[in-house]
Amino acid sequence: MSVAAGPRVVHAKAPGKINVFMRVGALQDDGYHDVATAYQAVSLYEEVAATEADDFSVRFTGPIDTSGLPTDGSNLAIKAARLLARTTDYRGGVHLEIAKHVPIAGGMGGGSADAAATLVACDHLWGTGLARDDLHELAAELGADVPFALMGGTAVGTGRGDELSPALAKGTFHWLLVLADGGLSTPEVYAELDRHRERHVTDIAPAPSQPTVDIEVLQALRAGDAQQLAEYLHNDLQAPALHLQPELADVLEAGEVAGALAALVSGSGPTVAFLVADADQALDLQVSLSAGGHRVLRATGPVHGARIVAG
Template sequence: MSSGARDQAVHVRAPGKINVFMKVGALQDDGYHDVATAYQAISLFEEVSARPADDFSVRFSGPIDTRGLATDGSNLAIKAARLLARVADYRGGVALEIEKHVPIAGGMGGGSADAAATLVACDHLWGTGLSRDELHDLAAELGADVPFALMGGTAVGTGRGDQLSPALAQGTFHWVLALADVGLSTPEVYAELDRHRDRHVHDIAPPVEQPTVDIEVLQALRAGDPHQLAEYLYNDLQAPALHLEPSLAATLETGELQGALAGIVSGSGPTVAFLAADQDAALELQVALSASRLTVLRATGPVHGARVVAG
């Protein structure tokens, strides 16, 4: 590691994500579910700065209210730094500063982006020289969405969501994100999905063990056609998220009435992602939803994964 690497901060940017498609398999004996999802990284970035330190610390800034976030060893970014230090046999620490732009507990992978950015930042700062595959393996130990935040772009995720295959996506997709005032716990949404399936066992098809992403979704992404993609947006976690937070139904209805091609709860929610036809349509939708007193952000995808940037 050079003296310059020791003395200077490393700045890394990592994206949030939207699950444009998500099927959830049957509950397994270990309490987990296999999933099949199509991820798209979007232009809502977490900004992570890493400086040399004797211990491990994290502090937050940015437009997102972070008062409820842990800053001790339970924080995912701290876990990422400690994991890399242990694997690389690095004896020092790191001071992390995270400027948050991705909603917390919003189903958009903000914490996962923090962890992915921390892995890249610390690898660069400490000169550990891990390959991208080695970083991916560490990311998978930290959480199902962390490898995708590392990879970015558009990808199919299977297993826990961490077994990734790049997916071709032409052009740019325009999204308008309606943020909720409350977060949803991912484990609780999955538990509600299991209860929902038990309640409706005679009305819905039983979940498969190993779900797959519908081919029509991949064709729409490859064609770069938002109208086609809108037809196939799907999320098994949407029904349980709506059951836990009924106000999301009104949000979905409002967006579609105001011109969105389609809306979907992203991941475990409660963020609702609306797909727009183009940039002008996205701007109009953003204005209309803001006028309806919803908190909204506009973003595009796909974008790159976690990478070092000048700063």
């Protein structure tokens, strides 16, 4: 007697990211800012299991509290699946099971990683067979960080952050990440940056019209030199994030006192990323900061972008 096969399932994963450098241009007439950022994909992954279905749905698991995440059509992973179906004239749906490991609203691109992994998983599940460049175009429609979650590795992002150029990075960089209790809204952080610049218009240089990544950052990445990179970590969004969550300053100080090479707020925050010399120093810093009551994760980079994995 034969047994009917169950619905087909495809598994994919995509990484979170750290912006090791981020410069934000002036506010434009359309309300957006151009940026220049150096992305590094790190070993915190969003894991997506895509199952054939008649409609579109999503369910979350994993160690991250997902109680506040939407599971309707406003969810970015659902948007990704529907965009792919619409683009390829696929008539079915998908059920997504997402194991979350990247902090929510933490400046590490967790939602973008969900979307990137969903594109890859559904393309494989449905047999739509899009070229990687076509998937990249869809990713760019979904959000500025989605193309990098698809690409992975190390890259320079310009425009909205979605115009990517691969950057050479030698060796492995070791990071320690301190998670905050609450998230920060990316639009609110950018709005606070504009207010910060208005408040300090006589104290700080004008925002660049065409921001660029400092050459020293690219040289340090290319050399695989954590000590050198530590000198050039920078994030224009750090000051507004600190203004919105002043307690982050204590986290930055605690990590630097405990021996980190350097620290910065990742992206729009509030996750704080500490660069350390090696795995031993990462473990030492984890012990020290955990003893101080902080929630801490270790990660390394660069790692691959979104890809199919065995179930």
